[in-house]
Amino acid sequence: MEALTAEQSIAAITSGQTSSEELVEEALRRSEDDPWGAFLALDGERARRRAKEIDAAAERPPLAGVPIAIKDVLSTRDLETTAGSQILKGFRPLYTATCIKRLERAGAVVVGKTNMDEFAMGSSTENSSYQLTLNPWDMETVPGGSSGGSAATVAARQVPWSLGSDTGGSIRQPASLCGVVGMKPTYGAVSRYGLIAFASSLDQVGPLARTVRDSALLLSHIVGQDPRDSTSLDWWKPIEVPDTERLDGVKIGVISEMLENGIESGVKSATEAATATAAELGAEITEVSLPSSRHGIAAYYLIAPAEASANLARFDGMRYGARAAADDLLEHYERTRGEGFGPEVKRRIMLGTFALASGYYEAYYARAQRVRTLIVRDFGEAFEKVDLLLSPTSPTTAFKIGERVDDPYAMYMSDICTIPMSLAGLPAISIPCGVADGLPVGLQLTGPAFSENGLFSVAHALEQAIDFDALPETLS
Numbered sequence: 001m002e003a004l005t006a007e008q009s010i011a012a013i014t015s016g017q018t019s020s021e022e023l024v025e026e027a028l029r030r031s032e033d034d035p036w037g038a039f040l041a042l043d044g045e046r047a048r049r050r051a052k053e054i055d056a057a058a059e060r061p062p063l064a065g066v067p068i069a070i071k072d073v074l075s076t077r078d079l080e081t082t083a084g085s086q087i088l089k090g091f092r093p094l095y096t097a098t099c100i101k102r103l104e105r106a107g108a109v110v111v112g113k114t115n116m117d118e119f120a121m122g123s124s125t126e127n128s129s130y131q132l133t134l135n136p137w138d139m140e141t142v143p144g145g146s147s148g149g150s151a152a153t154v155a156a157r158q159v160p161w162s163l164g165s166d167t168g169g170s171i172r173q174p175a176s177l178c179g180v181v182g183m184k185p186t187y188g189a190v191s192r193y194g195l196i197a198f199a200s201s202l203d204q205v206g207p208l209a210r211t212v213r214d215s216a217l218l219l220s221h222i223v224g225q226d227p228r229d230s231t232s233l234d235w236w237k238p239i240e241v242p243d244t245e246r247l248d249g250v251k252i253g254v255i256s257e258m259l260e261n262g263i264e265s266g267v268k269s270a271t272e273a274a275t276a277t278a279a280e281l282g283a284e285i286t287e288v289s290l291p292s293s294r295h296g297i298a299a300y301y302l303i304a305p306a307e308a309s310a311n312l313a314r315f316d317g318m319r320y321g322a323r324a325a326a327d328d329l330l331e332h333y334e335r336t337r338g339e340g341f342g343p344e345v346k347r348r349i350m351l352g353t354f355a356l357a358s359g360y361y362e363a364y365y366a367r368a369q370r371v372r373t374l375i376v377r378d379f380g381e382a383f384e385k386v387d388l389l390l391s392p393t394s395p396t397t398a399f400k401i402g403e404r405v406d407d408p409y410a411m412y413m414s415d416i417c418t419i420p421m422s423l424a425g426l427p428a429i430s431i432p433c434g435v436a437d438g439l440p441v442g443l444q445l446t447g448p449a450f451s452e453n454g455l456f457s458v459a460h461a462l463e464q465a466i467d468f469d470a471l472p473e474t475l476s
């Protein structure tokens with residue numbers, strides 16, 4: 001069976017050509033055969049039962065029983081949720097994340113949980129303490145991260161779409177490396193209730209899909225205020241599925257800092273070609289500078305670890321998941337955390353604890369927060385001149401497995417183009433814009449807060465005009 005997009009799946013179910021049961025069965029078949037290591041767990045029994053219920057229901061829900069995969073950082077009741085960490089091995093949450101509940105209510109069927117960097121810390125999914133995930137375009141390369149499993153499964157056409165989470169780039173960068181669409185909504189658009197926290201002022205849940213329209217459709221079902229997350233926003237405007245063709249009058253600013261050093265030439269030329277396409281569609285193109293964005297990585301690697309060091313304090317071996325045997329309480333904590341956390345997580349806890357320590361707080365954490373404010377201001381000034389910003393998503397295409405594992409700095413640079421938007425809480429989308437040396441290149445569009453509909457419109461028009469050959473089905 002040809003792998004349908006979510007939109008095509010809904011149409012096929014609605015017209016009676018197929019059923020949710022058939023599509024879920026097909027998704028499970030494709031997901032069981034998983035040479036990419038995209039999944040940590042499948043939930044076949046429940047998925048089949050849900051599909052049957054939806055097919056038998058008097059009224060078909062809007063998502064009609066289409067299968068979906070979920071990053072393992074989102075809590076699923078009774079289904080193991082590990083966040084890629086040994087410390088949560090065997091953890092079965094008592095509740096399901098709000099965003100998943102909303103999707104299930106709308107008729108999506110969860111088929112399984114996808115692999116990720118431990119606690120979403122990483123850019124290649126190599127920090128998962130369970131397994132590697134391979135990029136379906138080239139199995140010697142990484143799928144990006146931390147939502148690598150969610151990106152790979154969509155690229156490999158196991159499922160039409162998935163959920164990921166993005167703190168500094170974790171949806172957009174793997175989407176870029178795997179040639180799929182990935183979207184980080186405005187901070188607060190999607191409830192974080194049930195999302196295992198990494199850096200709470202940055203974490204957002206968002207969609208990965210093969211098309212911009214599917215991404216918009218998925219987001220439309222998860223946005224909205226949730227009394228269980230006080231940072232979730234009252235979403236007054238529904239997300240619309242776009243059908244724009246032209247970009248007349250749209251002002252696009254190309255971020256000058258993001259076409260400088262460190263951007264691979266193939267990425268640069270694909271970005272320039274996409275910019276030319278936007279101009280052909282009628283957009284007005286200018287160059288825009290975000291001078292403080294060059295300090296984004298430095299600020300992020302103080303703020304995110306600081307928040308992580310506090311958030312991860314709860315994993316003490318008492319409340320969740322794995323627990324080490326010990327004679328006294330202190331030894332119990334030390335052994336559980338010593339054995340349960342991997343090296344990158346430990347590095348960040350130490351970094352964050354140090355940055356928050358009295359005497360250092362002002363020099364590191366408070367300073368990083370001030371840089372964050374400067375970055376927010378740069379974006380504010382840019383959006384006085386243009387409607388949205390354009391840049392590469394990732395400075396490079398997919399890199400080789402192992403290439404950056406011993407060099408945290410090189411790994412951190414993977415997010416040089418995505419972190420500034422995260423620090424400013426802005427919505428941003430990555431769409432495939434070309435192929436360089438056989439690997440996909442992602443284009444990032446960023447808009448002001450709450451500009452999701454505008455972003456999707458422009459992304460859709462560009463997606464239609466860009467000649468991107470997705471991975472042939474025969475290869476996947």
Ligand code: GLN
Nearest residue numbers: 120121122167168169170
């Ligand atoms: N790669 C970045 C990090 O390691 C971003 C991760 C994310 O967005 N969760 O922190």
